[in-house]
Amino acid sequence: MADPMRIRAQASGSSAVVRVLMSHEMESGQRKDAAGKTIPAWHITDVTATHNGKTVMTAEWGPAVSKNPFLQFTIKGAKAGDKIGISWKDNKGDSRTDEAVVS
Amino acid sequence: MRKTILLLALGLGAGSATLAQKSATESIEEYRAMLADGNPADLFEAKGEALWKQARGPKNASVERCDLGKGPGVVKGAFVELPRYFADTGKVQDLESRLVTCMETLQGFDGKAIAQTPFNQGEQNNVTALATWVAAESKGMKFNLPQSHTQERVAYEVGKRLFFMRGGPHDFSCASCHGEEGKRIRLQDLPVLTKNPGNGVGFAAWPAYRVSNGQMWSMQQRLNDCYRQQRFPYPIFGSDALTALSTYLGVNAQGAVSAVPTIKR
Numbered sequence: 001m002a003d004p005m006r007i008r009a010q011a012s013g014s015s016a017v018v019r020v021l022m023s024h025e026m027e028s029g030q031r032k033d034a035a036g037k038t039i040p041a042w043h044i045t046d047v048t049a050t051h052n053g054k055t056v057m058t059a060e061w062g063p064a065v066s067k068n069p070f071l072q073f074t075i076k077g078a079k080a081g082d083k084i085g086i087s088w089k090d091n092k093g094d095s096r097t098d099e100a101v102v103s
Numbered sequence: 104m105r106k107t108i109l110l111l112a113l114g115l116g117a118g119s120a121t122l123a124q125k126s127a128t129e130s131i132e133e134y135r136a137m138l139a140d141g142n143p144a145d146l147f148e149a150k151g152e153a154l155w156k157q158a159r160g161p162k163n164a165s166v167e168r169c170d171l172g173k174g175p176g177v178v179k180g181a182f183v184e185l186p187r188y189f190a191d192t193g194k195v196q197d198l199e200s201r202l203v204t205c206m207e208t209l210q211g212f213d214g215k216a217i218a219q220t221p222f223n224q225g226e227q228n229n230v231t232a233l234a235t236w237v238a239a240e241s242k243g244m245k246f247n248l249p250q251s252h253t254q255e256r257v258a259y260e261v262g263k264r265l266f267f268m269r270g271g272p273h274d275f276s277c278a279s280c281h282g283e284e285g286k287r288i289r290l291q292d293l294p295v296l297t298k299n300p301g302n303g304v305g306f307a308a309w310p311a312y313r314v315s316n317g318q319m320w321s322m323q324q325r326l327n328d329c330y331r332q333q334r335f336p337y338p339i340f341g342s343d344a345l346t347a348l349s350t351y352l353g354v355n356a357q358g359a360v361s362a363v364p365t366i367k368r
Contacts, residue, residue, distance in 0.1 A: 023150075066317070067317030
């Protein structure tokens with residue numbers, strides 16, 4: 001199973017800034033190993049963010065996103081105590097969901 | 104008159120060249136500051152913390168009771184006092200080699216097998232994660248390596264000699280790059296390591312996350328790669344040579360504030 005994400009969500013004014021660090025290899029499928037064989041692509045394909053259970057953002061990611069990606073976005077109307085959920089799915093069918101509370 | 108203009112033009116040219124160079128290092132600093140906000144080292148730190156408490160290995164035990172120099176289980180402040188002498192092993196040990204000792208004695212892992220595992224593979228990943236977490240627990244504290252035991256002073260002296268020892272096809276020593284001010288490799292400014300290079304620089308900056316390859320590097324791997332760049336044979340993981348070198352760097356960094364885990368190019 002995948003390692004947990006690190007999610008920080010901080011309220012500022014009438015919105016909250018969410019910062020997420022995901023632990024993922026994000027193999028592009030373009031690299032070759034020492035034996036010259038192509039290393040198969042292995043990366044996150046879908047990212048979903050929820051605010052108190054309601055989806056506020058979805059993203060489709062490809063092989064160009066870096067290893068251990070960092071994602072930052074702002075949710076309008078989010079305040080301290082609200083629940084932020086982030087989930088990702090990768091092209092091997094693995095997924096991970098983590099939650100954080102806005103501080 | 105024409106001569107003056109020419110001189111003026113030359114002066115301007117030189118001026119803008121230094122200006123451009125300065126802004127290049129400045130923009131790298133800016134880039135690092137941006138990355139530091141989402142340092143993936145956090146992920147390794149979290150992993151290390153979980154590993155510390157997790158029962159693993161042939162003995163199915165955790166390393167929670169590991170003595171890092173300040174008593175069994177004491178983590179905070181341990182990093183800034185390593186390498187130091189340990190009576191139970193009769194050796195001066197740095198953080199990584201001490202962690203391997205604990206994995207051996209408490210969890211029943213084969214320490215030799217771990218030392219022979221290449222970096223960023225298998226159990227080495229776990230050693231690095233543990234080292235990252237342990238080191239991060241001392242963030243903001245000042246380096247204060249003990250030098251009271253004879254072996255610790257011997258390690259310092261040996262480390263000093265290794266630092267200045269020239270060899271390999273390039274006839275390089277550590278001091279070739281880290282012995283005077285103003286040296287750099289491409290755009291990386293190199294710290295002077297014969298004295299305290301400042302807070303969060305040099306010895307006080309590793310373990311660090313390398314953005315360029317997405318790897319978490321411990322001090323052992325940092326030194327190993329310095330030797331690779333010198334075209335030297337690499338010292339073995341956890342060897343006395345690397346510990347001695349770390350002792351030399353750590354003692355020189357006396358009073359420097361640890362910024363670990365940091366983020367690097």
